Amino acid sequence: MILEIEKYGSEKLRRPARKVAVTPELVALAESMLETMYKAKGVGLAAEQVGRDEALCVIDVPLSCEDDEETKAFNARTTQPLVLFNPEIVTASGEQTGREGCLSLPNVGGDVTRPSEVTVQYLDAKGVPQMATVRGFLARAVCHETDHLKGILYVDHMDEKSREKVIKKLQKKK
Numbered sequence: 001m002i003l004e005i006e007k008y009g010s011e012k013l014r015r016p017a018r019k020v021a022v023t024p025e026l027v028a029l030a031e032s033m034l035e036t037m038y039k040a041k042g043v044g045l046a047a048e049q050v051g052r053d054e055a056l057c058v059i060d061v062p063l064s065c066e067d068d069e070e071t072k073a074f075n076a077r078t079t080q081p082l083v084l085f086n087p088e089i090v091t092a093s094g095e096q097t098g099r100e101g102c103l104s105l106p107n108v109g110g111d112v113t114r115p116s117e118v119t120v121q122y123l124d125a126k127g128v129p130q131m132a133t134v135r136g137f138l139a140r141a142v143c144h145e146t147d148h149l150k151g152i153l154y155v156d157h158m159d160e161k162s163r164e165k166v167i168k169k170l171q172k173k174k
């Protein structure tokens, strides 16, 4: 089922998510979120973005999005799409600055600095605890989506001037 995506300005994007137990209903929600994400040509989507408050996000970053062969090979060890219930970044290292976008702020983007490698702990769609260590653009996506679950948007990481520029552009495109 295609879900409606909450846009910048919606209060629903600012609520912290609540931890959940993995239920068939939430697994079905995750499937709809994936469907919605693929249709919108996104690489990640958090439950907040479809008006929900569960700690759940989905991610599918094609390996072709990664800058170098080493990162591609490293991330290939992690099976995607990722369905992450109650995700928490447990370790982060390095730094990377690159362009980021968000389905809740359509058609705009901006540079954000993120860790270059993160380890995320989560429950999978079967409710089994898992850990994944990822790098590059996939690490960026994990940071971006776990931020959504805290009510944080990527523009919050930008300096005021850059953020204003993005928001102005966003309002122009409306």
Ligand SMILES: [Zn+2]
Pocket: 101, 102, 103, 104, 144, 148
């Ligand atoms: Zn987003």
